[in-house]
Amino acid sequence: MQPKDLTPRDQRIDDALDTAGVRHRATFKQEWPLLLLLIFVWGALWQDFSVGNLLFGAILSIIIVNLFPLPPVVLPGRINLWYCLKLFIWFIGQVFAASVHVAWVAVARGRKARSALIAVPLRTESDLIVMTVGHVLTLIPGSFVVDVDRSSSTLYLHYLDVNSDAEVEKARAGIRDIERRLIMAIGSPDEYEAIKAEEGPDFSARRPAK
């Protein structure tokens, strides 16, 4: 595997402290999804979604994010709700299929179950996409992330029930398919165009090679 060029990119944010030791503060534009989530949590816990309650939740959320600031997340600035919905439905389907598979391996194979630690270099340069790919593949039974190389967007993951090199390649292609779906749903415009160019004109109709 060729190491990628390691220059910082605009989709990567610095860690919580920069070289001068100054902590970056998130702007409102970066923080509004977190605020919405906190307001939703407030409403859900009170089981009351009336305007007054949500407004009070909003005030509390603003106080919380200012008292306990988190490092900002760089949003890709693009979202396609149709692909998000497709991704979610596909995800639930994968979880069902893979749960049955892992259950069968646990019961039938047991001690003889073999697995593999494989490196999957991702095409994306965005922290957010790397993180979501890792989350999605960990939630789908059969694989989870052991290590991450942030500078080259490489995930090192443990894959259950791998017995041959062909299955390693199949697993790698599967992860890159998750990445493709995520970029189509929430990737930045540049990466979306790159994926479109890579997949050809009828990319959305193409079935994953599985």
Next chain:
Amino acid sequence: MDFFLEIVVAVLLVVGSLMSLIAGIGLITFPDLLSRMHAATKPQVLGFLLLFAGLAIHLRSWILVPVLVLAWGLQLLTAPVSAHMIGRAGYRTKHVAKETLHVDELKKVISKHSEATGNTGAVRKIEGSKADENEKP
């Protein structure tokens, strides 16, 4: 209609619990730490979804749905993190049974990094991240 819904609830609850049972079986039967992490962290995703769906139908109250969605969502957010942290720590402290692995592509990277830095790689991060670069003079 009520009878039909109760049957749906029963099926959802039983299948959801079955996922937890299979997780328990997996914990016993899988040979090493990393394989067991699969069994230990995955039943939340499907098992909880089925249990929560059963609960929501049984209680027949829409106001509870946001709470259940929230509980499921938080499970989805936290389960992978714990799996990752335990798996990573287990790998670095050499608690992984190498003979059960078909290939180990992480080993090459870690040993290469260890040679380059003279570090054993036991605890140190291998990422060439910003934090690492800042440590260098």
